[in-house]
Amino acid sequence: MLLGPSLVLSAILFSIGVVGVMIRRNAIVLFMCVELMLNAVNLSFVALSTAHGFGGQVMVFFVMTVAAAEAAVGLAIILAIFRHTKSVDLKNINLLQG
């Protein structure tokens, strides 16, 4: 079966997402990295459901729905930030400090 390689691929994709969140400073790119992490987890769920039955595949549908809701809210917030600062770069977003 392809369970082992799929889990490794999913772990690699998840790690790329984490590293991306750590080193990139653009809000949109950060958001894309989080989406990559969520979809890496989806791959895990699908792979694992070959061993454990349909539960994992059902979970994937929930995750996709949640990711869509998060995208709608997240892009709206990024838009609101852009109206104020004319930038989506986190190094220009620094009113709150101290």
Added chain:
Amino acid sequence: MTGLDLLTPSGLMVAMLPELVVTLAAVIVLLINAWRHQTAADSRFAGMVSLAGLVAALAVLGALWRGGAAPLGAPNMIALDGYRFGAQLLILGASIGTVLLSLDYLERESLIAPEYYSLLLMATSGMMFLAGAEDLIVLFLGLEVMSVPVYVLAAFNRKSAVSAEAGLKYFLVGALASAFLLYGIALTYGATGSTALTVVGQRIAAQGIGTMSGLGLALMLIGLGFKVASVPFHMWAPDVYDGAPTPVTAYMATGVKAAGFLALVRVLMVGFGSAVDTWQPIIGVLAAASMILGNLVALAQRSIKRMLAYSSVAHAGYLLAAVWSGSQAGASATMLYLAAYVLTTLATFGILAVLGRGGERDVTLDSIAGLAQRRPAIAAALTICMFSLLGFPGTFGFIGKWAILSSITAEHHQFLAVVLVLTSLVSAGYYLPVIRSLYMRPPLNAEIHDGVILPGAARLTVALGVILLLVLGILPRLAIDRADSGARSFAGTALDRAAQARR
């Protein structure tokens, strides 16, 4: 109706009735908003309807609790025990308090958008699902239904760049935390073949904790650690608490934190109870780090709102110390301390909201100086809140800290107890200057406190909070018995057996 069969749709519906009532109220408020969303009166009307919905949910919850509802057969998706009822009482209380604080605040800051209340109700239903989840799928969905509306609420003041920034930071960190939690769920599912917490608990007790389930547990702890703002996952909290509208800050500090901790207790007790030796050291380190760092950094803050944000990190540390003890007493202490913290925080932020303008970022020790001369009642209420946060005898906060300490020492452990006592002593260094400033310093100028008047609904919240703090501080049995009977829901879990064996 003592027994409900959770495997039938009707039994499950009755078991979820409090959540369903809140969800229905959210939809009704959203519909009302579609027609009436322009004037301040519309906003107030939406607030009143949500208040009615929350009180109805409270009544349903009370009926279930008094009826002693319990599952007849196998557990399914949602817990039906005293701990869930107690958790939901806390969450509904926090939401009712937040609605009352918001009524006048939104008008004063001219944030006339009644969607605020339906978002608040949706987040409340998410919290209730999160705190009552008996299955990791419900846990994840509850967490998301809670988080997504709170992202919007944090960024709710569209005219303020600070609020938008708070929303963005909370959103990015929150989405990251959800991804970690989800990966943890996936690995736990992979290791045990199930997402039901009771089944996970049985499998882990049978096969021991392996690499995959251990990694799953660690990732879930990271995810929940972000939500409850424990060190080292706390860096978002001061900025977000600072920038968000004050009633929303109160909601994040009370509701989100309570729901996160109560879910954490259930996951650790029911799902990973037999692996207590694996997670106790991790939780212990997180608890000590949160207590030390939160209290020390709070000392250096100028703005009271930021100081309270760091103090909330410290309180997350105290709560983690209660979770660390991994016993029924620890679960009871978590619930009790959360009750004290919710009451105190709601009252404190209610007062903070009237002391400042434009997000309350300007409320400092200097600006509240001499408040006791002009507004003795408000100053007295704030003083009682500070004493309760400090854990001073006679207030409910003391009872909570005492319960945590006794749950730690019952495990024959000293280190966390010593850290807790010493850091509480440090916390006097930033709570007491607030009181000194209120009573012993002259006001900056004669007119500075003129506009400080608690509007009716906020006055009700603050007064109720302070009175409950004092009453439960003197008659703690009322609350302790409830928390203990809730924690008895965990009797017979793998963790409980492990705790018995250690004695």
